[in-house]
Amino acid sequence: MENKTESQLLSDEISLLDLWKIIYESKFFIIFFTIIFSLGCVFYSFSLPPVWKVNLMMISSEESQTNFQSSNNLGNLASLVGITLPQTSNKQQTALAVLDSRIFLEDFIVKNNILKNLYKDDWDKNNDKWKINSPEIWSAVNLFKTLTSYKFDPDSGVINFSLEWEDPELATQWANDLITSLNDFLREEEIKNSESNIFFLEQQAKAVSISNLRLMLDGLILEEIKKITLAKTTKDFAFKVLDPAVIPLERHGPQKRLIVMFGTIIGFVISIALIFLRRFLKNLREINS
Numbered sequence: 001m002e003n004k005t006e007s008q009l010l011s012d013e014i015s016l017l018d019l020w021k022i023i024y025e026s027k028f029f030i031i032f033f034t035i036i037f038s039l040g041c042v043f044y045s046f047s048l049p050p051v052w053k054v055n056l057m058m059i060s061s062e063e064s065q066t067n068f069q070s071s072n073n074l075g076n077l078a079s080l081v082g083i084t085l086p087q088t089s090n091k092q093q094t095a096l097a098v099l100d101s102r103i104f105l106e107d108f109i110v111k112n113n114i115l116k117n118l119y120k121d122d123w124d125k126n127n128d129k130w131k132i133n134s135p136e137i138w139s140a141v142n143l144f145k146t147l148t149s150y151k152f153d154p155d156s157g158v159i160n161f162s163l164e165w166e167d168p169e170l171a172t173q174w175a176n177d178l179i180t181s182l183n184d185f186l187r188e189e190e191i192k193n194s195e196s197n198i199f200f201l202e203q204q205a206k207a208v209s210i211s212n213l214r215l216m217l218d219g220l221i222l223e224e225i226k227k228i229t230l231a232k233t234t235k236d237f238a239f240k241v242l243d244p245a246v247i248p249l250e251r252h253g254p255q256k257r258l259i260v261m262f263g264t265i266i267g268f269v270i271s272i273a274l275i276f277l278r279r280f281l282k283n284l285r286e287i288n289s
Contacts, residue, residue, distance in 0.1 A: 022279055023272065030271045037267025038260060045256040052168035053252035054175050056161040057243035060092040061236045095238040096150070096159075099182055105141045108181050115140050117170060148178075158242070168247045175245035187237040194224040194231070 023030065098104050109115055116123040119135045150161045161179065165171035198221055205217040231237060 022275060026275045029275065030268065033271035033274070034264060034267045037270070038264040041260045041263025041267075042256075044263075045254060045259040048254040049166045050251045051164050051166060051253040052171050052248050053162055053164045054168070054171045054245040054248055055243075056163075056175050056179060056241065056245040058159050058161060058179060058239040058241045059157050060095070060159075061234070061238060061240045091238065095182065095186055096152075098186060099150075099178075100145065100148075102138070102141050104182070104185055105144055106137055107185070108178060109137065109140050109144060111181070112174070112177060114144070114174070117167070118143055159239070163245070164252060168251075172245045172247050176241075179239055179241060183235070183237045183239060187231045187234070190231045190237070191228050194227045198224045 109118075115135060115137070118140050122131050122135065123129075124131050147165055148161070148163050150159055152159050161175065163171050163175040163178070165174070201217050201221045201224070205214050205221070208214050208217065
């Protein structure tokens with residue numbers, strides 16, 4: 001190669017033909033690097049465990065909507081006698097928030113003994129104990145959250161709940177049990193809140209001397225008793241399952257073809273970048289010399 005002065009190197013214009021020549025001169029490096037990168041992606045994709053996705057279709061129970069309307073009427077009646085009861089938010093939004101809450105998921109993971117499945121590599125099956133230390137429950141909750149997702153259709157009111165895991169049977173069991181546990185959890189909370197309201201209203205009734213106000217308070221207490229009765233007799237308290245989760249026949253991931261395809265593209269781009277970087281450093285050394 002002819003020696004170039006610094007001004008000549010700086011003033012050279014790089015055309016598309018020059019770029020192609022640089023790439024063509026290093027074609028074997030590009031091919032080799034891309035193949036190695038692709039093979040690495042192939043081995044990586046096969047090392048990933050299979051992931052199965054189960055789907056569950058549910059809708060907010062009509063009983064929950066009835067309770068919501070009843071709680072509004074109860075609040076209106078209580079305001080007439082100068083009593084403020086705890087306000088109840090939208091039942092569906094509350095239920096979905098509880099579904100993603102730490103307290104509920106901690107209780108679900110512990111009761112269903114899921115911790116050893118989430119961290120199966122740390123669990124010693126032969127001795128039925130942890131190899132080192134038991135994982136933190138907050139870590140298990142965060143991991144479990146990444147496995148679940150849901151989509152809400154505002155037109156139909158249908159909620160599509162999904163859960164992904166390496167074992168299709170466990171994924172199916174967890175999805176169905178999770179919604180059942182959610183209904184039970186919210187039912188217990190509803191009963192506790194109504195019992196608390198009844199205690200509060202009874203205390204107010206004892207302090208009221210006007211008969212009409214006492215009758216109104218008795219009516220409020222009766223409404224709370226109705227809510228308790230309805231909660232105890234309603235199986236699908238918050239959500240009614242329209243289509244329960246079933247064991248999937250095909251795995252959801254990993255998408256090995258996509259991994260290899262994108263890995264090949266990335267490997268090709270990196271090889272091109274390395275070629276131009278090497279040419280840039282070479283020109284820079286010539287400038288310095």
